[in-house]
Amino acid sequence: MLKYYNYDVVFQEVPDEVSLAINITNCPNHCPDCHSKHLWENIGEELTEDELNRLVDIYRGDITCVLIMGGDASKNEVETLAHYIKHNLNLKVAWYSGRYDNPQNIGDFDYLKFGPYLSDKGGLKNPDTNQKFYKVFNGKLVDQTYRFQKH
Numbered sequence: 055m056l057k058y059y060n061y062d063v064v065f066q067e068v069p070d071e072v073s074l075a076i077n078i079t080n081c082p083n084h085c086p087d088c089h090s091k092h093l094w095e096n097i098g099e100e101l102t103e104d105e106l107n108r109l110v111d112i113y114r115g116d117i118t119c120v121l122i123m124g125g126d127a128s129k130n131e132v133e134t135l136a137h138y139i140k141h142n143l144n145l146k147v148a149w150y151s152g153r154y155d156n157p158q159n160i161g162d163f164d165y166l167k168f169g170p171y172l173s174d175k176g177g178l179k180n181p182d183t184n185q186k187f188y189k190v191f192n193g194k195l196v197d198q199t200y201r202f203q204k205h
């Protein structure tokens with residue numbers, strides 16, 4: 055069961071979208087330079103469809119996207135939730151994963167970010183980053199990492 059620690063409305067994590075970002079706990083990746091080690095624990099509220107509806111209703115009309123932050127320990131559940139959001143809540147779906155592992159059905163997602171956080175490589179804003187941010191377009195991944203970087 056996916057659980058979440060907290061949530062927030064964010065503007066920069068997904069370009070062109072106002073996103074309800076939900077921080078999933080029980081992260082199995084244990085990146086050595088993680089800034090959010092509290093998310094390693096299996097704590098928080100269960101993120102059921104009902105709970106997701108409750109959160110979305112708080113911001114309905116203000117958000118365009120739901121951003122699932124983490125969930126690599128329960129990839130199948132992330133995919134089930136993405137399918138639900140896409141087909142029942144009429145919102146776009148983004149997933150920030152700490153791995154490099156495509157979902158089974160990328161068509162249930164609009165945006166995907168892959169890769170662990172490594173301090174010597176930096177996050178998406180760093181030109182040397184190991185992380186990748188993609189837009190899903192016509193069932194294919196289109197690299198949009200450059201949109202986080204100054205030129």
Ligand code: SF4
Nearest residue numbers: 081084085088152171
């Ligand atoms: S994936 Fe994110 S939350 Fe998980 S260990 Fe890495 S940086 Fe921390």
